[in-house]
Amino acid sequence: MKLGKEETQKLVLGVLMAIGVLYGYFDQLLGPTKRARASATKTLEALAPKMSEARAQVVRVDELKQRLPQAEATLKQIDSMIPEGAPVAWFPPAVAEYFKRHGIEKVATRMNSDSPDPDAPGFRKISWTVDIPKAQFIPLGQALAGFENGEPLVHIDSITIEPLREEPDHQRASLTISSLVRK
């Protein structure tokens, strides 16, 4: 079949139109669609680790939340062991009264320092010196045992015991103790 001039022109026109259509299709339709999908996929991939991290964070805090009631109950219990008011107002009389009950008189307690406890957040550590001017060794030991067992928020940091020169069967003792109180 031999094409005439007019037919050839029409064919060329058709090919040009096809090229135009294909260009428009790939550039204006398919291209943006594919780019949009690629972008969505990329964003999704970037979102996945963030999502996992956020979920892990929530799980981590949920675990903490589960432990919280027990911790709060413990702190409440500890709070209930600490009398109201300034410690310097109630602690020295309480110590004197305790040792008096064990037959040890004239026990003097004075405050050395009051500072936040670095080992127990939310608490203050108060250091005291307790002077026991005269006591026999066995009653003193028994009183100390009861004191350590009965006062869980108190720790004896140092202790010095030496016999009295004038009464060798009696000792004088000096204790440095630290007590915990809430901030």
Added chain:
Amino acid sequence: MPLHLNLYHEIEQQRAASRRDPLKLSLYALGLLIAGLAAYYSVEAGRTASAQADLSRQQAAFSKIEAEAKEAIAHEQTFKDTIESADKVVAKIEGRLYWAPILAEIAAIVPPEVQLAKFSANTQGFDLKKTVITLDGVSAGADPRRVAEDLRQALALLFGKKYRAVDASFQKLEDGSESLTLHGNSLATALFTINVKFETGEEPPKAPAIADTKKRNGK
């Protein structure tokens, strides 16, 4: 055979020419191509829409979980502080060193030939507690230094059974200038100072978790 005249040959030629019209054929081909491309586009558009819908869902889910995570981060430190505070106070109470049993045990091993002149002790530390006990006294006997040495060894044995890193050593051991009468016998004396060191508790664990949390929170 009858004569057959085709009076429509011109019309048929025109029809044949019209059927072979390249523009028309091109348009048909183009139409087919467009239909194929449109179908492919539909598939691609569908996949894109699906991906975008998935993205929207994930973004919505992320927004929700991110809000929860932000709220969690805001509360995390408070929760941690409360728990840490309770744990540390409990550890502090449970890790206390009780002096009354120590005094009782020392009193039990001091022999009659030894007179303690001074007992002093102090303990330091939270997780790992280091304790030093100092005993000043006078020992009496035919060999008073031996009596003091026996006491030092007894103290090392006593504390070695219960505590770690026990070290019992003489800070001072010298002959006394005075003699002492015990059970009617006059005995030579020695003045001594014994230091007993020991450790209780454990070394505090390293805390990488806090550093990780700070890094995670972008602090």
